Amino acid sequence: MDLDIVILAAGEGSRMKSKLPKVMNILGGKPMINHVIDTVKTLSPKSIYVVYGSGGDYVKKNLNSPDLIFIKQEKQLGTGHAVLTAASELSAKNTMILYGDVPLIRENTLRKLVENPSMLTLLLTHMDNPKGYGRIIRDADNDIKQIVEEKDASTKQRQIREVNTGILVAETKALKRWLPQIKNNNAQREFYLTDLTSLAVAQKVKVNYCVPESNNEILGINTKAELAMVERALQQRRASNLIDNGITLADPNRIDIRGNLTCESDVFIDINCIFEGKVHLASGVKIGAHSIIRETSIGNHSEILPFSHLENVRVGTNCQVGPYARLRPNTTLENNVKIGNFVEIKKSDIGTGSKINHLSYLGDAELGENVNVGAGTITCNYDGNRKHKTVIQNRAFIGSNSSLVAPVKIGEESVIGAGSTITKNTADAKLTLSRSKQKTITNWKKSKKTSNRK
Numbered sequence: 001m002d003l004d005i006v007i008l009a010a011g012e013g014s015r016m017k018s019k020l021p022k023v024m025n026i027l028g029g030k031p032m033i034n035h036v037i038d039t040v041k042t043l044s045p046k047s048i049y050v051v052y053g054s055g056g057d058y059v060k061k062n063l064n065s066p067d068l069i070f071i072k073q074e075k076q077l078g079t080g081h082a083v084l085t086a087a088s089e090l091s092a093k094n095t096m097i098l099y100g101d102v103p104l105i106r107e108n109t110l111r112k113l114v115e116n117p118s119m120l121t122l123l124l125t126h127m128d129n130p131k132g133y134g135r136i137i138r139d140a141d142n143d144i145k146q147i148v149e150e151k152d153a154s155t156k157q158r159q160i161r162e163v164n165t166g167i168l169v170a171e172t173k174a175l176k177r178w179l180p181q182i183k184n185n186n187a188q189r190e191f192y193l194t195d196l197t198s199l200a201v202a203q204k205v206k207v208n209y210c211v212p213e214s215n216n217e218i219l220g221i222n223t224k225a226e227l228a229m230v231e232r233a234l235q236q237r238r239a240s241n242l243i244d245n246g247i248t249l250a251d252p253n254r255i256d257i258r259g260n261l262t263c264e265s266d267v268f269i270d271i272n273c274i275f276e277g278k279v280h281l282a283s284g285v286k287i288g289a290h291s292i293i294r295e296t297s298i299g300n301h302s303e304i305l306p307f308s309h310l311e312n313v314r315v316g317t318n319c320q321v322g323p324y325a326r327l328r329p330n331t332t333l334e335n336n337v338k339i340g341n342f343v344e345i346k347k348s349d350i351g352t353g354s355k356i357n358h359l360s361y362l363g364d365a366e367l368g369e370n371v372n373v374g375a376g377t378i379t380c381n382y383d384g385n386r387k388h389k390t391v392i393q394n395r396a397f398i399g400s401n402s403s404l405v406a407p408v409k410i411g412e413e414s415v416i417g418a419g420s421t422i423t424k425n426t427a428d429a430k431l432t433l434s435r436s437k438q439k440t441i442t443n444w445k446k447s448k449k450t451s452n453r454k
């Protein structure tokens with residue numbers, strides 16, 4: 001599209017009471033400005049300029065994307081001044097201006113804004129409570145005449161509920177002509193971008209407008225309370241999208257998606273689950289309450305039971321995980337695997353049909369098919385210096401409370417007696433155990449209980 005984008009992000013955001021620049025505060029799992037950036041990218045603009053300010057080198061460093069052009073506004077003299085700082089760079093036919101602290105704006109709304117080109121098109125809306133917003137003043141013909149900021153508005157003007165969202169598209173040539181004409185003779189001694197409107201009208205330019213689908217889209221974030229409110233609005237939007245796509249949520253108000261969650265058909269998600277990064281749930285997957293799932297894909301009809309924690313895992317089909325399981329990065333479960341309660345697995349491949357049902361730790365392990373790992377088994381994978389691998393071959397059976405000291409290989413169909421400490425490779429299809437023999441002391445007598453002991 002022959003369109004340049006300017007995102008204003010130079011404001012200090014002191015009301016956030018945060019050391020982070022305002023636009024870098026996290027919303028839905030990423031800095032709030034990234035929502036704006038990702039949305040405008042869908043328009044395929046010519047260039048995206050981010051105007052940043054004091055303390056904003058952090059913004060530049062952390063957004064660090066080759067498709068963004070950063071422009072520093074040394075002093076925050078107002079929104080009009082911020083755009084003026086970028087003006088000499090602009091070269092596309094039209095320019096769209098957005099605010100980095102208005103993150104929920106939707107692609108469809110922005111498309112409407114650029115669809116009917118005019119010299120100046122504003123995104124406006126009606127608010128039940130317009131406090132803080134610039135008010136739209138219309139003339140006798142109902143044409144847009146002027147925008148008056150709250151601080152400059154008369155009592156009567158403050159009654160107006162039609163407000164400026166701040167987002168606009170202008171013809172770049174006209175914009176460059178108007179910007180230097182903006183003055184700061186107002187209550188805040190700032191150069192208001194909104195004065196473009198009266199400048200356009202003075203030159204007999206008709207100011208166009210369109211409205212967002214929902215007022216949620218234009219919510220701005222100035223305080224932590226607003227950040228929390230916008231986070232809820234975003235989560236509701238994400239939950240509704242899932243429901244519209246046929247996903248069953250036990251409660252759409254109790255889910256947090258802090259990344260990109262994709263689901264196939266007949267997925268069920270119970271309450272209070274958190275999804276982070278890229279997560280894919282295949283058909284028929286069930287996620288139990290209070291689970292946290294990050295950068296993970298889960299195969300058809302697998303079930304994650306409550307209070308489980310999965311990070312960077314690939315789960316095959318028909319698996320069962322949890323409750324209270326912890327699967328750490330680089331773990332793969334093939335199909336029909338069963339992981340039970342209080343099992344921790346790290347960087348391991350678990351073969352088809354294998355079971356680790358209770359209280360175990362497997363790290364740097366490779367399990368074949370239909371292996372059975374008894375309760376309390378651990379791989380001793382770390383010698384204090386380096387990590388070592390444990391290989392457990394097909395159909396091996398590890399008795400409860402065994403320690404497998406890596407590097408070590410447990411042979412196919414090998415059986416390990418309960419309580420063993422295994423330090424050497426074991427033979428296929430043989431019983432191996434290492435434990436001291438049980439003995440009974442025959443001449444031992446139980447001492448008599450002395451009375452009145454304290």
Ligand code: UD1
Nearest residue numbers: 008009010011076077078079082099133134164165166192
């Ligand atoms: C602005 C609009 C107001 C609109 C409201 C919607 C102006 C004068 N007013 O008011 O009509 O209803 O947004 O939310 O534009 N910024 C800079 N450099 C500056 C000043 C601001 O980059 O020198 C950035 C801020 O970081 C922010 C955005 O511009 O992202 C808006 O600035 P802000 O001071 O929040 O304007 P509002 O008073 O909210």
Ligand code: MG
Nearest residue numbers: 101220221222
């Ligand atoms: Mg604001």
